[in-house]
Structure formats: C-alpha cells, structure tokens
Amino acid sequence: MLRASHLPPLACPAFRSLRLSLVSSLNLSTTSNFHGLLTLAPCQGFFPKTLNPASPNVCSYNFKQLLPMMGPPCSQVTASYSSGSSTGGGDREILVQHLLVKEDNLKLLLDLQKRISGGEDLSDLALEYSICPSKEEGGMLGWVRKGQMVPEFEEAAFNAPLNKVVRCKTNFGWHLLQVISEREESLLEEIQPDEFHVKMLDHNFLEEAQLIDVREPEEVAQASLPGFKVLPLKQFGSWGPEITTKFDPQKDTYVMCHHGVRSLQVAKWLQTQGFRRIYNISGGIHAYAVNVDPSVPTYT
Template sequence: MLRVYYCNFQSPAISICALKFSLFPTHSISSTRPFITTTTTSPLSQTLISSPSSSSFKRVFRMMDHSASRASASYSTGSSPDVGRELLVQHLLVKEEDKDLLFELQKRLVRGEDLSDLAVEYSICPSKQEGGMLGWVRKGQMVPEFEEAAFTAPLNKVVKCKTQFGWHLLQVLSEREESVLKDIQPEELHEKLQDPDFREEAQFIDVREPHEVERASLSGFQVLPLQQFGSWGPEITTKLDPQKDTYVLCHHGMRSLQVAKWLQTQGFSKIYNIAGGIHAYAVKADPSIPTY
C-alpha cells in the first residue's frame, strides 16, 4: 500500500540527510537524514513534511545538492540513462550488527507486512516518523551504494543494500522524469508579468515574513512565510497545483531556493527561483519597488 507522508523537519539530527548532498550550507543547518551525500553526517534525503518548523526545514535542506550553495539552480546533464529520472523511495535502516533483525524484517515483508509500518517501528533513520519515506530522489543525491540499489531496483520490490550507515531495506514506489528547477532573472520575470495570460497560467509564492512583505511586495504572489512552514507545508498540494509553473520569491534568493528544492520533492514539475530575490528585482527590473 502506498502511503503519503510529509517529512518532519524536527527529526533528530542523524541520518537521512547524509544520503543526499548538503544543499544549503549558507544557513549553517545540521542535516537530519542519512543517505544523502553531504558535508554532514546524516544519511538519506530530505523530503516530505509534517508540521515542521522553519529551523528544522533548513536542516533538512542541507542534504540536497552542492549547486544550491551557489544559490543557483540548473539542469543536470550526463550520458547515463538514469539522468533525467527521479524515483520515489522509502526505506528502513538498521545497524550493521543487527543482522538478525534485518533477516526477521525481510521475512515479515515476504509475509506481506508493509515496509512503512516496519520502518516506523524499527528504523533508526529519522525518516521512520514518515514511514521511511524519502520522497523523490535523483542521481547524484545519495551515497553510491544506496543510489546503485535504488536505480537498479524493480518497481515496488524491496531490495537490500549496505552503506556506511548500516543495512537498508528500500523500495522504489514510483518513477518520473526529473523535475525542472532553474533560476529566472528579474528582468525576464518582469517582462513576463506584463502578460495577463502568464499571470493566469503560472503560480507565484513569496516565502518572506509578513513584516518584509509590508515593506516591499509584488502583486499576485501568495505569501507563505518560511517561519510558518509547519502550517502550510503539509497542505502545499492543496494550496498550489504541482503541474503549474511555480515561481518562488524571497529577499535575496536563498530562502526561495530552499523552498524550490523542497517543492521538487513534493511532485512540482517546473519551479523557478527568482535570482537575487525581490532586492534584485527592484534594482534591475522595477525601481518602483522599495529596497530594504
């Protein structure tokens, strides 16, 4: 049975994140997951959310991708057939020495028990709070052993792999073409915003805090403050359409990049981070917008 979970960014700082790359070092956030290749020590991947705080949100997003530390988003390239492919993955993690437990869990899975239920009870990865759900992952985000197992696993079949964090039982629940995340320059956005059809077809979010929005804002942007992530994060797919082009704004482009990366894990197909934020927009595109 496929269950939908949101990742709790308040999970203990151990593991999942380490599987993925540290994405946002500029915020000095400690990672919270295991397998993501990152500068931190946790293992896997940041992803879905359940009543998280903004600080825990930041911890999760350190795991994703070195490109984020440069505050720019771009397409990945390569000749591998897996480039451009994303997998929806869940897993459970046990210590390397717990082989008896590993074998017992494998037997229970063969008998028809649900991986998510076993993850909640036995996994030592913080993702256990979400039934082991890691969200959508792509090549280059995880430690090599986990990545190899995930990208060669048959759909919906539980497979085993060993990493520096211990033994994993993982399951690929779905796959899709890689979502698009890229920067858009303020001048280009300003030109697009003059077209009523563009405003109708796209969706716009501003992740700054209310006191910032009072000082400077762009019309048509829905305000979803990062500090209030716990209130709107779990409901994001009811507030926004994942199939629409989504434009994300903040003050200088860093917070918006964090949210844009997270939107990728929630199934949003095309996300645009406004480079330099509203400050750059005011300086480069529309001087009538106040700077602060």
C-alpha cells in the same frame, strides 16, 4: 501493503539523513517557529557537504529540517525481495521507503528479508526494527532525485525494480529499500529579474503562472510586486502542509524573496512536493528594484 498511515502529509526527518545536500543552509532574520514544528535527525554525518550563502540575516535554522511532502499515495504495494538490479536512472524521481539495521546485525537482516519474502510489509518491519529515524513513518523517505543520497544507497535505489525490496550497505549499516513509484524529474531554474519582468508584461502571465513571495510581512510592507501570494517562511507550519492544495504543482511556479537565497531553498523544497516547473527569481526583489524597476523600494 503500504498503509495510509505510512504516507503522512509530511515525510520523516530522516530523509535528510540520506541526502548529501539537497538544499543549503537557510537564513532567517529571526528565530522561527520551525523549531517547535520540526525535529532533527541525529545523523549529521550523512551530509559531507553543505552550502552556506553569505547573508546579513543569519539564523540557526537549517532548511534541511523541512520535511519533504509525499507524492500521490499508492493504494497498494506488493513487496518481493531481490538482490539483483535492473537498468535505471535517467531524468526521473523515485519514491522510496527503507529500513536500516546495524552493520554487524546480518542475522536480523536475513530474517527480515525472509519475512518480507513471506508477505510481511517492509513499512511494518521498519516501525519495529529500523534504527533510522524514518521508522516513525514506516521508513518513508519521500521523492528523491540522483545526487541527493549517499552513493551506495543511490545506486541501489535507482537500479531497483519497481516494488521489489533490495538490499545495500552504506557506512551506516545494512538497508532494505523499496522503490514504490517513479516519475519524471522536475525542473528548477534561476530566472533573471529582467527576464521575469518581460513575462510580467504579458497580461496572460498571471493567469498561467503562480507567484510565491516567501518574505516576512514587514518586508513585504516595504516593497512588493503585483500578483505574488505571500507565504512567510516563518509561518511554514501553517502553509507547508497545504501547499499542494493551495497551489497547482503542474503550473509554472515563481518564487521570490529579498536576495534570492530563501526563495531558492523553498524552490528546492517545492520540488520534493511534486511541483514540476519552479523558477527562482535570482537576486530577489532587491535585484529587480536595482536592475529593472527603480520605483520599487530597496531595503536592508
């Protein structure tokens, strides 16, 4: 059975270990307090590629450190072992937990398979035996979509029967993984400032959508747009864990920053939190001021 303790508000840092490049590097104007909140998984090699958008505001913090928030908890999961697969994929996201053992530790892998088949819980065994940092959260990796994980793990996960434990091998060793739940894939799109302006002219827009500005207070003081809730990125530790209680994941969500870089990272993170339709305002408030409304101040 999947215990409540294995579904924390924030999933483990090890999720970044299996992702290829969910998000690009995050640029902040100053060192954020994220360093005290989050920890890095030691598996840097899981990321064969990352994006590094040019920006005058460079910080050492990488947004891959943001921890994906779990979806709705499953009250009970019955695990059974299977080495086979079923049809899978499509436009869906899956909630995955796993454990990892070294490549040369096949005896342990087979023993763990037998114990799971005998009724023991994968998450309990992950806590004791897994060498992945996700062991601290019972092996929980969070919601994932195709293109986010190393190919071998992705193929096994997206073809796994729901709630069955399957095995796969990657460059990091042997995995036993379990798909706990699945849902339709969320939408993330760029929206141009002029398109967003048209929407803002609709009096019903602010009632039907939710707007998030992730800039810092000193930036907002220089230029702002009506209707936006300010969630400073450097204060992520205070608002991140409560995002699904303060905002409705089912409503259209628009995210803005100065140039559209930080907001894109937050938009991608919101996908992992279960937000269904997210729009990043391309070019940020600067592009809006330059191309749509010159009355909005620009700043550097």
